Amino acid sequence: MADKTILSVDLYDNVLTEKQGDYSGKVAITGSCHNIDIAKLIVKERTEYRLETIVNILDLADQKKVELISQGKSLADGVGQYLLNIIGSFDGEAPTFDPEKNRFGVTFTPGKSLLNALKNLIPHFRIAKTxxxxxxxxxxxxxxxxxxxxxxxxxxxxxxxxxxxxxxxxxxxxxxxxxxxxxxxxxxxxxxxxxxxxxxxxxxxxxxxxxxxxxxxxxxxxxxxxxxxxxxxxxxxxxxxxxxxxxxxxxx
The missing domain is CATH 2.70.50.70 (Coagulation Factor XIII; Chain A, domain 1)
Known part of the structure; x- marks a missing residue:
């Protein structure tokens, strides 16, 4: 069985309702990570690859993923799936792309590993400091x-x-x-x-x-x-x- 992870969730008064004791929650973000941090964690696992090599591979992978997504490919990696979409409405069967109302976007869908990880999260609720x-x-x-x-x-x-x-x-x-x-x-x-x-x-x-x-x-x-x-x-x-x-x- 996968290890459980306890995450702090700060509770704030829900300004959208007048119900007494109604709160909304925000996950307390504990820091930020980059490829260098991921590489250090991999090295910690006693890999035979040097830190600089791992960072270079991760950076190259990011570049290739961006290229593939921007080419209209469906990209599925170990985290999730990325798909291009297009935002806004279009007039007629031969419309003109209008930057004022149309824009390309990216839809992200969590993958199986991430969804399984989410199942092992345990919230620790706390009233947020003013x-x-x-x-x-x-x-x-x-x-x-x-x-x-x-x-x-x-x-x-x-x-x-x-x-x-x-x-x-x-x-x-x-x-x-x-x-x-x-x-x-x-x-x-x-x-x-x-x-x-x-x-x-x-x-x-x-x-x-x-x-x-x-x-x-x-x-x-x-x-x-x-x-x-x-x-x-x-x-x-x-x-x-x-x-x-x-x-x-x-x-x-």
Whole structure:
């Protein structure tokens, strides 16, 4: 029998209902992993291959998978199956692709191994600490949701407890480049701010991937807490100045 895995699930008041004691849950993300981390785990299993060799193979596999998916192939690996789809409606039998309403996307279906792993998860429920929560970020230029971000352009952060309040210098919105020891870039211009939304002017960011985080001292009922609280959005965001925003894939 496969080992059981206990995962912490934070409970938040369900804002969609008025029922007392009704909560929604968020799995507590415990970190992020890349091919280098996977390679280290493989090496730990006493494989005869060098770490650099494994990383190179994993990176090459990722590149070939992207190529095959973009060619319209159905790709099934050890995690799941990927299929291209096309979003939006079309007028007539010989329509024109309209980037304003049509977009290519990717549908992901979990594979057998992943589905079996999900059966062995045990939730450990806990009431979430009062603090900021990010649900999504929408890039106003491309309308991409929690995927692509455009430097020097407006973006909308949605969530709960997002009121930026407090005198601590750490209070604010940050974009941190992916990787160890990277310096966070603080957002200088906050266009508007409520408990559920922050509209920002994106800072100047180089091409790459970034973690979004929000730090505030705002507590329940517009009170202040002594120590700043930070929420790190668990989805990596991408800046790619060479890409056509309207043709960027959407993973469902």
């Amino acid at each position: 603090g900021p929560v990010i649900n999504s970020i929408t890039d106003s230029t491309s309308q991409s949701v929690s995927q692509m971000i455009t430097p020097n352009a407006p973006a909308i952060i949605a969530g709960a407890g997002l009121l930026l309040k407090g005198s601590d210098p750490s209070v604010g919105v940050y974009f941190t480049p992916d990787g160890e020891g990277k310096t966070p870039v603080k957002v200088n211009l906050i266009v508007s701010n409520t408990t559920s939304q922050i509209i920002i002017q994106m800072p100047q960011l180089a091409d790459g991937q970034y973690w979004l985080s929000v730090t505030t001292q705002a507590g329940a009922g517009y009170t202040l807490v002594k120590e700043p609280r930070t929420y790190k959005f668990p989805i990596l965001l991408t800046v790619d100045s060479q890409s056509d925003d309207d043709d960027r894939p959407v993973i469902e």
